[in-house]
Amino acid sequence: MKRATASLDRTSTGVVGLALIALGGGAIAWERGKFPGRERIDAAFVDTTVDAGWWPWALGAAAIVLVLLGLWWLLAHLPRRSVGTVAFASTPDSDVDGRLSVDLTTAAKSAAKSLAAHEGVVSASGRSVSDRGERVVEVTATLDPTVASLDTVSAAAAQTRNDIVTSLDGTPAAVRILLQCGKTRKQSARVS
Numbered sequence: 001m002k003r004a005t006a007s008l009d010r011t012s013t014g015v016v017g018l019a020l021i022a023l024g025g026g027a028i029a030w031e032r033g034k035f036p037g038r039e040r041i042d043a044a045f046v047d048t049t050v051d052a053g054w055w056p057w058a059l060g061a062a063a064i065v066l067v068l069l070g071l072w073w074l075l076a077h078l079p080r081r082s083v084g085t086v087a088f089a090s091t092p093d094s095d096v097d098g099r100l101s102v103d104l105t106t107a108a109k110s111a112a113k114s115l116a117a118h119e120g121v122v123s124a125s126g127r128s129v130s131d132r133g134e135r136v137v138e139v140t141a142t143l144d145p146t147v148a149s150l151d152t153v154s155a156a157a158a159q160t161r162n163d164i165v166t167s168l169d170g171t172p173a174a175v176r177i178l179l180q181c182g183k184t185r186k187q188s189a190r191v192s
Helices: 003-031 044-051 055-076 104-116 151-167
Strands: 085-087 101-103 121-131 134-143 174-181
Touching: 044 055, 101 104, 104 121, 104 134, 104 151, 134 151, 151 174
Parallel strands: 134 174
Antiparallel strands: 085 101, 121 134
16 A cells, blocks of 8 residues: 555555544443533434334444455555565566566475475465565475585575575565475474
8 A cells, every 4th residue: 555545545444443532432421411502402313213122123233234345445555575476577578468477375385395305394374475665485395303404505595595596586586595494293293
């Protein structure tokens, strides 16, 4: 979301929130008889409406609709870090009209599978994320804690990174390889 859109969204949400708080405070003051100028306002229709048999049902239905609308609003504003499909940059000497695109998540998962096959790597996972506005192909590998030398693992990670960079040439995406050490049996044992 752009900064202008986010600030407008936050401002409008704040205004609506303050209006609802003021409306609720006014309703409480009205009910307690402390609303200024209440005696000059003819609100007989309010008393007859509140005493009607359909009023609690209508109020309950409106409350459910507003709660669902609020939940939808919150879910719509959850940050999404996944990138998905990204278009390749077009070249001026291209003979083909059209557009090529690549699914960065699939590329990340494929690279993770390739890295997981190397000696010293227990497992690997891949995903595509948006990190501060930049598309990133991220591969996380869990290393065998008993591996004696990290040279083979670091070489495999460097080769995986080079493979990703080569395969995504022309795509505006960075590559991140994360190596984490796996747990030994002593570390994972529970203490009673």
